[in-house]
Amino acid sequence: MTWTANLPTPFHDYLGENRLDEVECIIGDLSGIARGKAVPAKKFAKQSQFFLPNSIFFQTIAGGWGEAAGPEGWIEPDMTLVPDMSTATAAPWTGDWTLQVIHDAVTREGEPVPMAPRNVLKRVVAAYHARGLNPVVAPEMEFYLVGRNTNPANPIEPMMGRSGRPAAARQAYSMSAVDEYGPVIDDIYDFAEAQGFEIDGITQEGGAGQLEINLRHGDPVKLADEVFYFKRLIREAALKHDCFATFMAKPIEGEPGSAMHIHHSVLDQDGNNIFSAADGSETDAFYHFIAGLQNHVPSTIAVLAPYVNSYRRYVKDLAAPINLEWARDNRTTGIRVPISDAAARRVENRLAGMDCNPYLAIAASLACGLMGLEEARAPRPEYRGDAYDADEDIPRGLFAALELFDSAERLKDILHPEFARVYSIVKRTEYEEFLQQISPWEREHLLLNV
Structure with a gap:
């Protein structure tokens, strides 16, 4: 997987001669909880983006949902998650060799999703x-x-x-x-x-x-x-x-x-x-x-x-x-x-x-x-x-x-x-x-x- 050659040096030091097993594609919700999905490393290498419903930003800390979907109603459209590879880092507590990558949330038109906390900070x-x-x-x-x-x-x-x-x-x-x-x-x-x-x-x-x-x-x-x-x-x-x-x-x-x-x-x-x-x-x-x-x-x-x-x-x-x-x-x-x-x-x-x-x-x-x-x-x-x-x-x-x-x-x-x-x-x-x-x-x- 040649794409791993550009990963940050600390991850290479951690991985050594081992084979990368899994990539966690994560994004922080309003509470700061890591949401996302884990995918095999080979699948991550073949995809440049992933998808999650925008409703992850409507969820409460207790697991409920705020009625914040907007005029289109509760249809849970997908956001596009784009990896920021500068954030790639190990998950050293896992039982296998895992990479974490923070993703940015954008609309299908490529605009930043305004509810995403990382986008809020980037805007400021x-x-x-x-x-x-x-x-x-x-x-x-x-x-x-x-x-x-x-x-x-x-x-x-x-x-x-x-x-x-x-x-x-x-x-x-x-x-x-x-x-x-x-x-x-x-x-x-x-x-x-x-x-x-x-x-x-x-x-x-x-x-x-x-x-x-x-x-x-x-x-x-x-x-x-x-x-x-x-x-x-x-x-x-x-x-x-x-x-x-x-x-x-x-x-x-x-x-x-x-x-x-x-x-x-x-x-x-x-x-x-x-x-x-x-x-x-x-x-x-x-x-x-x-x-x-x-x-x-x-x-x-x-x-x-x-x-x-x-x-x-x-x-x-x-x-x-x-x-x-x-x-x-x-x-x-x-x-x-x-x-x-x-x-x-x-x-x-x-x-x-x-x-x-x-x-x-x-x-x-x-x-x-x-x-x-x-x-x-x-x-x-x-x-x-x-x-x-x-x-x-x-x-x-x-x-x-x-x-x-x-x-x-x-x-x-x-x-x-x-x-x-x-x-x-x-x-x-x-x-x-x-x-x-x-x-x-x-x-x-x-x-x-x-």
Whole structure:
């Protein structure tokens, strides 16, 4: 199969002298779940495109369907899936020699399908390019390693460490805590190396069994692809060691939530960071970008916090911001400017939960910064002190967040109006599905007391 000669080097290193058996043709849905089909490698070599119904973008996280088909009705027409071979990478946890390839969704006429999350992000990046700008991002991924939870009625418990004791909380940055689940981390490293991904670092966070992985900065689409892949490889590494990896925003009561912090910078056509002047000082564009986040992130919360559980993370004094204040080197603010030299000056959005779709969260955050550059407004003054004492700036529930999203016309135009229409319908359907479930809290406190 001569087509394999052009596959990325890490895959060749992984495959060695073995024969490629299977290719997974995948695409991320609105929730970030990998959908697609697996085909024999010989069949993949003979076909340049594959097909899936557009209804994969109407499906809820619970398996239901949003009534978002449009005026043509529920006919489930096929989309054409076109492989992006630059994303080809191993699936090293499989029992055979398998290649994964992310595909782009296009119509029969060759136009991007607007509901596809990867297309949404590409559209936002193109809006920057139209202004002669190149956005750069660096995501941080927080997640928990927990015990196997096979009965959803039971609370999630921390995983058992190598000492035979459950992972302990409040051990942030502890190397001993990281050693407790070293075998899982070793497999994460091995899987990442086989897939050609570079990890900037792994640290223990404040929760019991909570880790953070930092990725190197780069092109937004490439980084979103990596987060999409990483979530799958981390889950697979955990399963090898009889535990679960969860990216829920708030999996364990009383523990900190898990975020996907997004660092942004913007380069001009010469590769210069527009947030820094020639003398190293902060530019007007730097402040305009921050103002864009302050003014427009509330309308994106339905994307950054896409589930009812997401809002359990926004708790005062528990490691998640509840405001849109900005400050230098202050982790209590929703918008943080990390310490850096002028060339690496960047702005960190700390609002997104790790349960987000990485394509959509990065797209929404970049869209806010772009609107800030367009509007050229000044941000609020830099916050001094503990920003948990500041006023709350974000909606505290999914329904309120969707109301803001639906009314944000410029944001929807940047992301794509058809995507915004479908997204809102699907998320409202998920909310209705949630309301049909009766929680243990309701049974405990309402059954005999009301």
